Amino acid sequence: MAWRLPTQMATSPGSVDYHVHPRLIKTCNLHGSLPFRHASSSPLLRLVFSPSPPGRRRCCVQPPLVRCAAAANLAPGTPVRGTSILVVGATGTLGRQIVRRALDEGYDVRCLVRPRPYPADFLRDWGATVVNADLSKPETIPATLVGVHTVIDCATGRPEEPIKTVDWEGKVALIQCAKAMGIQKFVFFSIHNCDKHPEVPLMEIKYCTEKFIKDSGLNHIIIRLCGFMQGLIGQYAVPILEEKSVWGTDAPTRIAYMDTQDVARLTFIALRNEKVNGKLLTFAGPRAWTTQEVITLCERLAGQDANVTTVPVSVLRLTRQVTKLFEWTSDVADRLAFSEVLTSDTVFSAPMSETYNLLGVDAKAVVTLEKYLQDYFTNILKKLKDMKAQSKQSDIYF
Numbered sequence: 001m002a003w004r005l006p007t008q009m010a011t012s013p014g015s016v017d018y019h020v021h022p023r024l025i026k027t028c029n030l031h032g033s034l035p036f037r038h039a040s041s042s043p044l045l046r047l048v049f050s051p052s053p054p055g056r057r058r059c060c061v062q063p064p065l066v067r068c069a070a071a072a073n074l075a076p077g078t079p080v081r082g083t084s085i086l087v088v089g090a091t092g093t094l095g096r097q098i099v100r101r102a103l104d105e106g107y108d109v110r111c112l113v114r115p116r117p118y119p120a121d122f123l124r125d126w127g128a129t130v131v132n133a134d135l136s137k138p139e140t141i142p143a144t145l146v147g148v149h150t151v152i153d154c155a156t157g158r159p160e161e162p163i164k165t166v167d168w169e170g171k172v173a174l175i176q177c178a179k180a181m182g183i184q185k186f187v188f189f190s191i192h193n194c195d196k197h198p199e200v201p202l203m204e205i206k207y208c209t210e211k212f213i214k215d216s217g218l219n220h221i222i223i224r225l226c227g228f229m230q231g232l233i234g235q236y237a238v239p240i241l242e243e244k245s246v247w248g249t250d251a252p253t254r255i256a257y258m259d260t261q262d263v264a265r266l267t268f269i270a271l272r273n274e275k276v277n278g279k280l281l282t283f284a285g286p287r288a289w290t291t292q293e294v295i296t297l298c299e300r301l302a303g304q305d306a307n308v309t310t311v312p313v314s315v316l317r318l319t320r321q322v323t324k325l326f327e328w329t330s331d332v333a334d335r336l337a338f339s340e341v342l343t344s345d346t347v348f349s350a351p352m353s354e355t356y357n358l359l360g361v362d363a364k365a366v367v368t369l370e371k372y373l374q375d376y377f378t379n380i381l382k383k384l385k386d387m388k389a390q391s392k393q394s395d396i397y398f
Contacts, residue, residue, distance in 0.1 A: 078147075080184075081108065086148045088112045088135070088174065089155030090128070091120050093230050094189065094260045098152055101264035103127050112144050112155075135170025136161075141177045150185040150271065151178050168205045175209075175216055185219045185277075187267065192224040192282055192348050210280070221270055224282040225263065226348040227255040229372045236298045237376060239306070241384075246295060246306045254288035256349035259367040269359045281355055286368050288349040297370065301377040 085102055089095040090111035102109045109128040113120050123130050133140040135155060145151070153174065157166035178186055190210055194203040213220050239246045263283055270276045289297075299306050356363050 080147050080149045082149050082184075084108045084110070084148050085150045085152055086110045086112055086144060087128075088151065088153045090123055090130075092154055092156070093228055094225075094263060095154035096123075097260040097264040098154055098267065099123060099128055100126065101261070101268055102152075105268055110144070110148065135166050135174055138170075138173035138177070141174055142181060145177060145181040145183060148181075148183060150187065151183050152187040152267070154189055163202050163205060167202060168209065171209050172212065175213055175218065179216050179218055183218065185221070185271070186213060187221045187223065187271065188213055190222055190224045192226045192284070192350060193346060194224065196346075214278075219277055221276055221278075222280045223263075223267065223270070224280065224350075225258070226282075226284045226288075226350070227257040228263075229257045229259045229285070229367075229369055232257065232294060232298075232369075232373070233376060236295055236306070237302070237373065237380075240295075240298050240302050240304065241380065243304075243307065245309045247309050248291045248295060252290060252345050254290050254347045254349065256284035256286070256288040256347075257369050258283055258285040259372055262366050266359060266361060269361060273359060275358065282350040282352075283355070284348075284350045284352055286352075286363070286366060288347050289369060294369070297373060298377075301373055302381075 083106065085107050087095055087099050087102070087109060090099050090113060095111075099109055099111060103126055111120070111123050111128050111130050112133050113123070113130050114134050115132045120130055131144045133144045135141070151174070153171070155166060155170070157163055157170075175186070188209065190206045191203050194206040194210070197203045198207075210222050213222065236246055266283055270281060295306050295308060352363065352366075355361075
């Protein structure tokens with residue numbers, strides 16, 4: 001069955017050709033009018049799922065088309081405050097820092113969170129409002145956008161989910177609804193160099209989503225990220241301290257990691273800067289690191305050697321080829337596609353001087369990886385020392 005790309009992506013008939021990883025290619029039609037009618041901020045919305053007619057062009061895989069149609073009076077509603085924001089993916093590594101920063105700066109924060117057995121009470125404790133919705137269920141999205149000025153999208157799919165379910169189908173539905181609901185600014189986090197790696201499904205989807213946002217007509221800011229320092233704690237720091245195996249590769253890829261607190265701070269500076277509207281920014285840390293360099297730094301700060309288990313990238317590539325043979329392991333193959341990036345000598349970094357000048361930020365205020373890990377190891381080693389001392393004091397001898 002052919003799937004149709006939302007027609008809002010085409011600025012003129014036949015003018016756009018969207019390419020994507022072969023597993024995500026479907027036929028599409030780029031002709032037609034907008035896939036939604038303008039709607040006010042009325043909460044009385046309904047979603048119409050349209051069948052997808054056969055098309056004529058190749059492009060990103062298309063979910064069922066979502067039409068947001070107002071079921072009430074379309075007259076202008078109550079103006080929304082510029083400080084009203086919706087954070088999508090608020091419980092994630094970046095999302096929670098976005099929420100904290102927004103609350104600290106006085107924003108009225110609403111968090112879109114999937115229904116879960118254990119509610120995200122920490123977000124409420126911080127002072128945010130939590131609303132339940134699921135990007136994989138488009139009918140749950142419109143109500144979360146009522147009264148919202150700005151959407152900040154930090155969400156990504158869970159490891160056990162097909163990549164396209166949230167990162168493509170869910171994002172398309174979110175963007176369409178944001179346009180129909182009159183959202184005044186949309187911030188989207190993407191991946192650095194996503195336009196250069198069509199062989200990696202997630203990166204290709206991110207690139208297609210960037211283009212989809214640009215062609216939607218939404219006032220937007222797109223921010224490409226290289227890597228988070230927080231992810232290195234569980235990957236390297238903790239296993240070294242616990243004398244467990246540290247998994248690495250022999251890849252030469254270098255990544256300029258950035259503290260998510262710095263990402264959040266720069267995001268809100270960009271959000272308030274009218275010169276940034278419609279721009280594509282890249283946030284990168286002060287220096288790009290290889291895996292071995294990160295492990296060596298952790299060893300020095302921890303004061304002990306790491307038990308490193310090196311997985312050759314060739315093994316990852318072979319595993320990916322095998323998992324691509326079976327439908328039930330195709331999602332695993334998609335995630336292993338990053339092994340293709342690891343063998344490409346890619347440097348996930350970008351010059352930041354122009355971005356710092358645009359945002360009026362001092363480069364020295366951005367945390368380095370050395371400082372971040374030094375603070376972590378200093379704090380954790382002090383706590384371990386204190387716990388050991390308390391344990392000795394509690395010993396009773398007879």
